[in-house]
Amino acid sequence: MKLQLVNEQVLQWKMNQSLMQSIQVLQMSSMELMEYIRxxxxxxxxxxxxRYNDEHVQYRSSDTSVSIGEINSSELTLYDQLKQQLFTLSISEEIRPVVLFGIDSLNESGYLDVSLDIWAAKCNTTIEIVEEALKHIQSLEPAGIGARSLSECIELQLAAQSFVPAFLQDLIQEHIEWLADDNIQRISExxxxxxxxxxxxxxxxxxCHPKPGQLLTTKKADYIIPEATIFxxxxxxxxxxxxxxxxxxxxNTDYQNSTFKEKQTANYVKEKLNQLESLKKAIVYRSDTLERVIQVIVEKQHMYFxxxxxMLRPLTLREIASDLDLHVSTISRTVANKYVQTTNGxxxxxxxxxxxxKQANGSKASALAVKQMIAELISNExxxxxxxxxxxKNKLALDYNLQIARRTVMKYREQLNIPASLKRKER
Known part of the structure; x- marks a missing residue:
C-alpha cells in the first residue's frame, strides 16, 4: 500500500476557558457561587x-467573619439532654458516675448498648448498683430510654401510662406479626x-415510639438559599x-488604571483582570438563563401557583429547552440545586x-398531582x-375526569405509605 499525505479541512469545536467557567457557574447554587467567588x-x-446590592461582603476585611453556613445555634446531643435531667433526680455520689457511664453507653435510638456485667466491670462496682443506675436512666424522659429490647422499650412507655398487659412481652417477642397485621381475632383467642x-x-x-432516643436527636440544619421569590x-x-x-x-482602581513597567507584573495584572471579566460574564449568563427558565416554569405551572x-402539569427539561431554544443539558444545569421562595414555601x-x-383518553397528568388527589380522597373517606x-380509580374519573388504571392507584398509594383499605378500616 502506498502512503501519501492528504490535506483535509476539519471543523472542530473547542471549549475555551471562558465557556467552561460559564457552564461551571451556571450549575452552582447561590451558596456555592458565594464560596466560588470567595x-x-x-x-x-x-x-x-x-457587593450584593446595598450589602457589602468584603471577605478579606476580617479573618473572624462567619459564613452563612457556619451560623449555628448551640445544639445539645442526646447524651447532653439526658444528663441535664439528672439534676431533677436524687442520686448519691456513689451511683452518679455509674449512671453517667450508662447514659454514654446508649445508642442513638436510646437503647442500652452494653451488658450489665460489662457495665459493672467498667465502673468497678456491683450488679446491684448497676441495676439501680439503670432504673434512674429508665426514669428519664422520653419514656423508653435505657431499654435493652423492643419489648422492654414498649413496656417502659406503657408503664408511664400505667398500662402494662400481662401478655405484652410474649406478644412482642413471639407474635409481633399479629400486631403488624392487626390480627385481633388471633391475639384474642x-x-x-x-x-x-x-x-x-x-x-x-x-x-409508643420504637426508638425514643430519636426524639432527642438534634438534626443539623441544611441551609437553603432561594434564588428568587415568586409572588x-x-x-x-x-x-x-x-x-x-x-x-x-x-x-480595585489601583490595578485598573495603572501602567506597570515590569512586563511580568503587567502580564500578571492583565491575566487577573481577564479572569475577573470572565467571571462577571459567567455570573450574568447564569442570572439571565436562570431568569428565563424560571419565567417559563411560572408560565407552564401557572395553575399550580x-x-x-x-394542578401541577407534566413538564420536562426538553419542553423548556425547546421553548427557550437551548440545549437540554443547559436547562438541567440551570435547575440543579436551585430553589425558589413561593407562597407554598x-x-x-x-x-x-x-x-x-398517560390516561385512557391519551392526555397526560402529573404523577405528583395524581398522588395529591389520591391522598385527599383517602383523608376525606x-x-x-x-x-x-x-x-x-372510579372517583378520580368522576371527580377529576382522570382515567388511570387501578394498579396505578395501588402503586401511588404504596409510594405515599398509605395502607390498603382493609388496614385503614376503623372498627
Missing part, C-alpha cells in the same frame, strides 16, 4: 469588594382476652431575584418538572368503609 477573591488582588381489650392494647402500642401582585405572578443571586464585583399541587426547581402518566383502590 476562593477566586483570595488569589485575585484586583478585586476590591463583592391465643391469650383468652376480649376483642375490645386487644384493640385497646394495640392502640396503646401504636402510640402575586395585581393579579399577576411575578419573579423577584435576591441580591445574592447576582453579586456585583468591584475592581393559583390552585396548589393538585421554599421549593427546588426540580419540583416543577413532573413526569406524566369514611373511616368505617374506606375506599378500595377500585373505588379510588
Amino acid at each position: 476562593e477566586i477573591e483570595k488569589e485575585n488582588p484586583v478585586i476590591e469588594e463583592i 391465643h391469650y383468652g382476652v376480649s376483642h375490645s381489650y386487644v384493640e385497646e392494647v394495640i392502640d396503646h402500642i401504636k402510640n 402575586k401582585e395585581a393579579g399577576n405572578w411575578k419573579i423577584s431575584f435576591y441580591s445574592w443571586s447576582v453579586p456585583k464585583i468591584t475592581i 393559583e390552585k396548589g399541587a393538585s 421554599v421549593l427546588p426547581l426540580n419540583f416543577f418538572l413532573q413526569s406524566g402518566i 369514611d373511616k368505617i368503609n374506606p375506599l378500595s383502590d377500585e373505588k379510588i
